[in-house]
Amino acid sequence: MIDDLNKIMVEVTGRCNAMCPNCSRNIDGIKLDYDALGPASGWDMPMHIVKKVFTNRMLNAVDDIELNGCFGDAPSHPDFKNIVRHIVANSPGYKETRVQVHTNGSIHSTEWWRELAEITNVPNMSFVVHFAIDGVDQETHSTYRRLTNLQKVFDNAKAFMDNGGETQWEMIEFDYNAHQVPIARSMSKEMGFGQFNVKKGNRNFVYLKNKLENKPVIKAEESKKHKKTNITVEQRPKFKALEKFVKKEFDDNKSTKQNLEQYAKKTDIVCKWDQPKEKGIFVEYDGVVHRCCYTGDNHRIFPKEWKDKIVSNYGEKFNNLHYHDMQTILAHDYFHKYLPQSFEDPTGSGYQRLTKCIENCGKHRHLLN
Numbered sequence: 340m341i342d343d344l345n346k347i348m349v350e351v352t353g354r355c356n357a358m359c360p361n362c363s364r365n366i367d368g369i370k371l372d373y374d375a376l377g378p379a380s381g382w383d384m385p386m387h388i389v390k391k392v393f394t395n396r397m398l399n400a401v402d403d404i405e406l407n408g409c410f411g412d413a414p415s416h417p418d419f420k421n422i423v424r425h426i427v428a429n430s431p432g433y434k435e436t437r438v439q440v441h442t443n444g445s446i447h448s449t450e451w452w453r454e455l456a457e458i459t460n461v462p463n464m465s466f467v468v469h470f471a472i473d474g475v476d477q478e479t480h481s482t483y484r485r486l487t488n489l490q491k492v493f494d495n496a497k498a499f500m501d502n503g504g505e506t507q508w509e510m511i512e513f514d515y516n517a518h519q520v521p522i523a524r525s526m527s528k529e530m531g532f533g534q535f536n537v538k539k540g541n542r543n544f545v546y547l548k549n550k551l552e553n554k555p556v557i558k559a560e561e562s563k564k565h566k567k568t569n570i571t572v573e574q575r576p577k578f579k580a581l582e583k584f585v586k587k588e589f590d591d592n593k594s595t596k597q598n599l600e601q602y603a604k605k606t607d608i609v610c611k612w613d614q615p616k617e618k619g620i621f622v623e624y625d626g627v628v629h630r631c632c633y634t635g636d637n638h639r640i641f642p643k644e645w646k647d648k649i650v651s652n653y654g655e656k657f658n659n660l661h662y663h664d665m666q667t668i669l670a671h672d673y674f675h676k677y678l679p680q681s682f683e684d685p686t687g688s689g690y691q692r693l694t695k696c697i698e699n700c701g702k703h704r705h706l707l708n
């Protein structure tokens with residue numbers, strides 16, 4: 340129910356100016372994945388759907404709003420400022436609303452960013468922009484943030500901060516940029532970023548699913564002492580750790596695949612987005628509502644699984660704001676019955692688990708952070 344929610348993540352657009360190689364919206368950082376994204380005419384959430392998401396009731400319920408997602412860069416939405424104006428105008432005001440925006444920061448003029456700071460500088464709102472900056476020189480930064488311009492990112496962040504905007508520097512650490520982390524940290528302080536955050540750049544994406552379906556594992560790029568080499572995802576240390584963990588849980592004599600099959604059926608799943616004080620939902624640019632951002636791209640990335648497990652039970656429209664209001668969607672069996680029972684008793688209930696739930700919230704989850 341809306342009133343029980345604490346947080347909401349909304350992907351207002353599937354649009355982006357960059358081509359980061361691990362991003363769901365492209366293939367190997369080279370070409371757009373139109374099969375997953377759909378046509379460009381549908382990439383921007385229309386204002387009438389934005390208003391169906393951010394109703395007074397929703398804004399009254401949640402404390403945390405994140406404008407982020409799997410496919411797009413929020414400020415790329417052509418009407419982004421009006422979306423923000425709508426949130427500002429309809430937030431309750433008697434309590435603090437925290438809004439976080441994630442961006443590569445390499446679009447729009449400094450004037451645009453200055454005005455964004457003005458719009459969001461209101462009482463009882465904390466509005467923070469997280470800039471993704473993966474290096475301290477253009478070459479290093481754009482190794483991952485392909486097609487972005489580091490100087491432009493710095494200029495935009497500065498313009499936003501100079502006008503009172505709050506920022507954080509988000510850095511993904513890879514082998515090739517690890518040596519720049521301390522420099523980036525001190526630069527972030529000098530430039531006035533409110534916080535500097537580093538996360539490791541290894542995604543667990545599709546590993547388990549491919550393994551269970553006997554499909555070839557996808558290629559990954561790793562660098563050893565800054566020299567790039569091609570490896571497969573399963574050669575990454577975190578997956579070796581997962582295989583070891585699963586072997587220990589079940590049977591040393593069985594194959595990895597057999598153990599993973601057991602694991603997929605039996606591991607304890609703790610739904611990170613359905614905890615008493617951490618109850619959230621995720622809304623995609625096409626108006627589709629999900630429990631979380633991990634399952635948010637399920638119907639695009641694993642369309643067969645989504646069709647077999649979910650669409651075969653409920654059809655295609657049950658969780659789409661173009662057809663239903665938010666209250667009706669959240670009261671649907673998918674949220675109340677399917678997901679919880681798939682975590683507790685997938686065999687007895689007949690509600691099969693989504694692979695993303697196993698991958699992201701299974702017992703091994705501590706190994707993947």
Ligand code: SF4
Pocket residue numbers: 355356357358359362363364409410411412442443484
């Ligand atoms: S900036 Fe974000 S949305 Fe854009 S390509 Fe990179 S990861 Fe994807």
Ligand code: SF4
Pocket residue numbers: 608609610611612613630631632633634678695696697699700
């Ligand atoms: S992946 Fe599944 S279990 Fe994890 S938070 Fe999302 S819905 Fe919950």
